Amino acid sequence: MAKKNADRRYTKDHEWIDLDGDIATIGITDHAQEQLGDIVHVELPDLERIVAANEACSVVESVKAASDVYAPLAGTVVEINETIVEDPAIVNNDAEGEGWFFKIELDDTDTFEELMDEDAYEEYLETL
Amino acid sequence: MDPTLLTTPLDAWHRSLGARMVPFAGYAMPVQYDFTGTMAERCRGGVLSEHLHCRAKAALFDVSHMGQAMLEGPGAAAALERLVPGDIIGLKPGRQRYTLLTNAQGGIVDDLMVANLGDDRLFLVVNASRKHVDFPLIAAALPPGVTLRPLPDRALLALQGPAAASILDGPKSFMGVATMPVEGIECMVSRSGYTGEDGFEISVPATEAETLANRLLAHDEVIPAGLGARDSLRLEAGLCLYGNDLDETTTPIEAGLTWVIGKRRKMDWDFPGGSVIRDQLDNGAPRLRVGIRPDGRTPARAGTVVENAGIVTSGGFSPTLNTPIAMGYVGRAVAGDGTALILTVRGKALPATVVPVPFVPHRYAR
Numbered sequence: 156m157a158k159k160n161a162d163r164r165y166t167k168d169h170e171w172i173d174l175d176g177d178i179a180t181i182g183i184t185d186h187a188q189e190q191l192g193d194i195v196h197v198e199l200p201d202l203e204r205i206v207a208a209n210e211a212c213s214v215v216e217s218v219k220a221a222s223d224v225y226a227p228l229a230g231t232v233v234e235i236n237e238t239i240v241e242d243p244a245i246v247n248n249d250a251e252g253e254g255w256f257f258k259i260e261l262d263d264t265d266t267f268e269e270l271m272d273e274d275a276y277e278e279y280l281e282t283l
Numbered sequence: 284m285d286p287t288l289l290t291t292p293l294d295a296w297h298r299s300l301g302a303r304m305v306p307f308a309g310y311a312m313p314v315q316y317d318f319t320g321t322m323a324e325r326c327r328g329g330v331l332s333e334h335l336h337c338r339a340k341a342a343l344f345d346v347s348h349m350g351q352a353m354l355e356g357p358g359a360a361a362a363l364e365r366l367v368p369g370d371i372i373g374l375k376p377g378r379q380r381y382t383l384l385t386n387a388q389g390g391i392v393d394d395l396m397v398a399n400l401g402d403d404r405l406f407l408v409v410n411a412s413r414k415h416v417d418f419p420l421i422a423a424a425l426p427p428g429v430t431l432r433p434l435p436d437r438a439l440l441a442l443q444g445p446a447a448a449s450i451l452d453g454p455k456s457f458m459g460v461a462t463m464p465v466e467g468i469e470c471m472v473s474r475s476g477y478t479g480e481d482g483f484e485i486s487v488p489a490t491e492a493e494t495l496a497n498r499l500l501a502h503d504e505v506i507p508a509g510l511g512a513r514d515s516l517r518l519e520a521g522l523c524l525y526g527n528d529l530d531e532t533t534t535p536i537e538a539g540l541t542w543v544i545g546k547r548r549k550m551d552w553d554f555p556g557g558s559v560i561r562d563q564l565d566n567g568a569p570r571l572r573v574g575i576r577p578d579g580r581t582p583a584r585a586g587t588v589v590e591n592a593g594i595v596t597s598g599g600f601s602p603t604l605n606t607p608i609a610m611g612y613v614g615r616a617v618a619g620d621g622t623a624l625i626l627t628v629r630g631k632a633l634p635a636t637v638v639p640v641p642f643v644p645h646r647y648a649r
Contacts, residue, residue, distance in 0.1 A: 193331040193332075195580070214629065216600070218515060219314075220584070221584065221629075
């Protein structure tokens with residue numbers, strides 16, 4: 156994996172998180188999309204939904220199985236990426252870019268720093 | 284991967300082609316491929332593209348995990364008829380038939396293919412997950428002079444798709460069988476498969492399997508395809524998967540497999556569970572296997588509850604139709620085409636409709 160974003164954070168559920176002010180953008184990692192295989196359907200959370208950290212709020216369906224996507228941090232859903240609902244293959248093609256899932260206005264931006272950075276995530280992947 | 288898993292004669296071949304191996308019925312099997320080189324030029328790899336390639340051109344599946352056996356000796360066909368509802372005595376040399384092993388309750392012990400190779404020799408192909416049940420069951424029912432000889436030293440390949448017949452000059456009609464050379468190797472070939480497409484299943488000595496597979500892949504139209512595509516292809520074709528859509532509590536009538544009961548067998552009903560099956564045929568089965576089309580794009584997987592009606596036994600996404608599709612069992616009263624159903628997926632009601640199967644028309648050679 157190339158160094159893409161030194162400021163990006165990751166979870167053990169294979170989500171990536173970017174932070175801009177108090178808005179976190181969340182998607183699934185390239186590793187996750189590769190493991191899932193061809194993605195055929197995505198369910199996104201409703202706008203303005205209040206989510207707790209680690210709450211399942213989105214579903215990604217591949218040809219093989221359904222998987223939950225979790226809100227990595229607590230906050231309020233403020234934007235969702237409708238284009239991946241219309242064309243789920245975008246998640247396979249560009250999981251860590253155009254294939255983002257949703258944005259959350261964080262309750263507490265300090266929680267972001269507690270997540271894994273890229274090096275820690277790569278180390279985690281090697282333990283799997 | 285679990286070291287106790289069995290491997291097929293093509294294990295190394297799969298890995299060299301970029302297969303992702305998964306455990307299936309006790310074997311390490313390819314679920315899909317990440318292609319490189321020449322194969323990547325033919326197909327991107329992955330369940331969707333392998334599936335679509337099979338429908339457009341041809342795909343080669345390794346199904347060597349399945350149980351192959353020779354039932355031979357005078358009266359072999361009559362002996363097998365004691366265990367199945369099919370007309371086996373009437374099966375002509377050079378022909379194959381789909382049949383079922385049934386139990387005393389009319390349940391399905393396994394579904395299998397029976398080919399008449401002539402000279403009192405029947406070639407059987409049974410499910411990998413059931414061979415440990417089927418082979419002893421059949422062997423115990425045989426009269427002196429008829430023997431069941433499992434063939435663990437043979438591999439089984441399936442070449443499936445509209446281009447298959449331009450690659451292999453095999454038996455001319457659907458369910459025809461022949462012993463013949465394929466790419467210079469002596470094989471047992473049937474014109475059949477599990478995809479709904481035209482194609483062949485090829486039984487080959489294990490020692491020759493890799494050579495044969497490579498020679499078939501030398502044709503530009505062919506890619507290897509994994510169990511993922513095999514499953515989505517058979518679901519589109521409305522074909523049952525043992526363990527999902529069929530089991531020891533499911534009868535042939537419930538499963539919509541009434542056609543496997545031979546006309547002559549309906550005179551005497553002299554096969555296991557015959558009286559139960561006859562009663563269901565006359566008076567109706569309590570539940571029936573149906574095609575299910577969920578509204579929208581959310582797939583309903585096996586195990587999904589059909590509200591007040593039954594359960595989904597196979598479900599996923601149809602690459603050909605670009606919609607979710609499923610099969611399941613529902614009460615007879617709601618089994619008619621067009622009936623509205625409610626599925627429960629992740630706690631939410633998902634409307635669906637009973638539809639005819641196959642979802643994608645069969646394209647067998649006639």
